[in-house]
Amino acid sequence: MRKLAFVFPGQGSQEVGMGKAMYDAYPSVKQLFDQADEALGYSLTTLMFEGPSEELTKTENAQPALLLNSVAMNEVLKEHGVRPSMTAGHSLGEYSALVASGALEPIEAVKLVHTRGKLMEEAYPTGKGTMAAVLGLSQEEIASELEGFDGELAVDLANINCPGQIVISGTKAGVEQASEKLSEAGAKRVLPLNVSGPFHSRLMKPASEDFANHLSGVVVEKADVPVYANVTASPVQEADDIEKLLVEQLYSPVRFQQILEAFVEEEVDAIVEIGHGKVLSGLVRKVKRRMKTVNVSDPESLESFIQWTKEES
Structure with missing residues (x-):
């Protein structure tokens, strides 16, 4: 069994058309996208596939879109028995990591980050x-x-x-x-x-207070595998700790370099970026050039990765 660290991208990686190939290739992905549309009360799927880009880029849309895209890929990997030994995500990506680790249900997470995006947009005057x-x-x-x-x-x-x-x-x-x-x-x-907006700064504290109130009504489970938290760069699994750190994450720095260094110390066989784009894979190479990185962003790369996991280590 290979020792894998899954990492998930954050806001900025969104692009019109993302997820379409996965949606067309896997019935389970289509079902998940349809459930997300129903839960949100609007067609996030149409926005992802057709745009317009300026609407998709809005924080309240970009966040659930990126999470849904990443989580859908993880669900297909799970169907094939491919599971991580540890996870992490960059800012918003931490929510995808929590889904992959079993702490959050996919649709619950989609709704949660939609609310998070709205609170972040409203926390500080636009343009200031x-x-x-x-x-x-x-x-x-x-x-x-x-x-x-x-x-x-x-x-x-x-x-x-x-x-x-x-x-x-x-x-x-x-x-x-x-x-x-x-x-x-x-x-x-x-x-x-x-x-x-001024994300991950002290100016986001008002949003964190509103978000904490909202988060108290969400079911967060103990994670099956460790999630390396943005705030501490340390593994966390207990539900209470996860909730506390998600609130702090809004106004605290994302310590992604330290997370990657921790994965290197854990001697994982590969760090696998799951979602749209290759931003995190580039960061991995700058932290540890020889670390094996895998990018899963479409059906072809997903199937290739599944095949690699089945080969002898």
Whole structure:
């Protein structure tokens, strides 16, 4: 039995047309998509397959769409007896990881992230908050430069993705000033991100409080296999711990580099990215170039991966 770590992408990986090939190829995927449409009260499937892109990109649509796409692929893998030894996801992707680990039911998770997306959109005035990717500086260097960025200039570390790639988040004015300061401090590039809010920053605390109230009405089970939490980069399985960390995740940095380093320490046979795009596979290579990575994003890559798992280790 191969030791596999499943990782799931987050917001930004969405694209019109994603999931269509899976929907056409597997009856179980079609059934799951149909159930999601019914649960949400609108056709997420049509939005995923036909767009328009600007509607799909809205946080309240992108989040359930990406989760549904990833979870559908995981369900097919489960049908073939392919299960992970551990899971993780990038921000939103953590919910897909929780489904794969048995802590959340698929349709419950779709509804949950739809609500999460709406709360995140509403948490801070549109256009007043933003994020930027900082290339070429360490976490410690960036944290040092961000000291004193508070109040109307509040800026925090948001995503610690891999060596030399860290995302900051905060007020628009704060991120703009911080970007100039970080460039002067030696950053190779500071790239503004096309996002609608200051996600994973202290400015998301109001959303976390509303989300905690909503989450209290959702059934979260003990995970069958460890989920490496964004907030701590440590394995978690108990339901109470999972709920607490999901609330904290909204305003805390995503420690994805540390999660990948933990998977390397666990000596997994492969880190498998399940969902649309190859963003996480690229991060894995920057953390550990020789680590085997597999990308499962369509029926062909899924069937190839299933075949590989059946071969002798």
